[in-house]
Amino acid sequence: MPKRLTFLSSLALVAAMSWPAMAVSAPNADTVVARVNDEEITLGHMIIARATLPQQYQQLPDNVLYNAILDQLIQQSALVQSRDGSMPRQVEISLENERRSLLAADAIETIMGAVGSDEEIRAAYEAKYADGYGETEYNASHILVASQEEATKIKADLANGADFAETAKAKSTGPSGPNGGELGWFTAGSMVPEFEAAVSALQPGQVSDPVQTQFGWHIIALNDSRKKAAPELDEVRDELLVKLRQDAVEAQIEELTRAATIERPVIEDLQPEVLQNLDLLGN
Known part of the structure; x- marks a missing residue:
């Protein structure tokens, strides 16, 4: 990052002190909360770290969690910097899996967010309960x-x-x-x-x-x-919404996999128990 000027003339200093205070922007995901040897830790890093904590830890007071999470991220950064820069194969593959999982989950959230309007829920209700409960x-x-x-x-x-x-x-x-x-x-x-x-x-x-x-x-x-008498719409709204979203996700996944070019090469002597062999990952 460019260094700021570290001195001012006396006149400039007096003038600067007489200026109105600059407005500080509200914290956002890019707000830097710490630096470890110039590596920035942002508020976004902390928010994600908190969101992924086990439930029992999320019940702790915010001030306790803030300091604990920031300390952990600082310590992790220091540990990472202590390495020689190489990335173990196991970590590299784990990161690839994690990236795939997170992006797939985000895609699912996008699909689910696109369905569930009042009109769609009412149509689903009428289709399911057109003849009473149907049971x-x-x-x-x-x-x-x-x-x-x-x-x-x-x-x-x-x-x-x-x-x-x-x-x-x-x-x-x-x-x-x-x-x-x-x-x-x-x-x-x-x-x-x-x-x-x-x-x-x-x-x-x-x-x-x-x-x-x-x-x-x-x-x-x-x-x-x-x-059986049909329930009121409000009684089953959440159930219908879950089903609408589930159906939308399944349909989109089926469409995407059908359109994709998918290859599953036959590998000789590959047995399912090979998944337990961590030695294949090397160092």
Whole structure:
């Protein structure tokens, strides 16, 4: 950096002292906070260092962190300057990976920042919830018994007019038996697959043939079904925004990789465990 003039004549000094104080610009990322043998450490370096601290350290008071971070950067600079100027291969490769990772992350942030307008979120909402939730809820009752023979006999009794709830109270071994076999409302994924498949095949008012699950044999009555009510837009806004951004990133990555010329040469005798061999990096 050019050196400033280090002396003034007496007249010039008096004149200078009478001038209004010069305005000092507000600190910015390029503001120099320290120099180590002419190597500048800037406020930007400190901001990035603080942002990448583990969470437990970020809770420390700002004045403590400021001094600690500045001391660390000064010490690191002194250590780097103590070297002979050569860069170990391992460090060089690490820096290449870090640069690639940071620039890729910044590209992702740019892609995500370009989507998520109110119009896009509302369109995503309407597409997902155009027909209610798009998910069916079922209200069913069942009678659980130990054997297929017993389940078949119960199905015949029901076909001949036996009351489902009373039969469940009398014969079901499941915890819902005393309540007439009622299971209430449930959605896909709430029941074991065999039970769920049988329920989804029924129309309201129908009773299934015997269905075997890990718990025994069931006779299932579908009482009713409905579309789950759609949530309010504000309830799912964040969820929709995350999905919009995720889809945008995936689409852009797919497009970029499809357009890129990518080569994966076949390397003889290369085994996956070679990734553990740090000796290949040399010094």
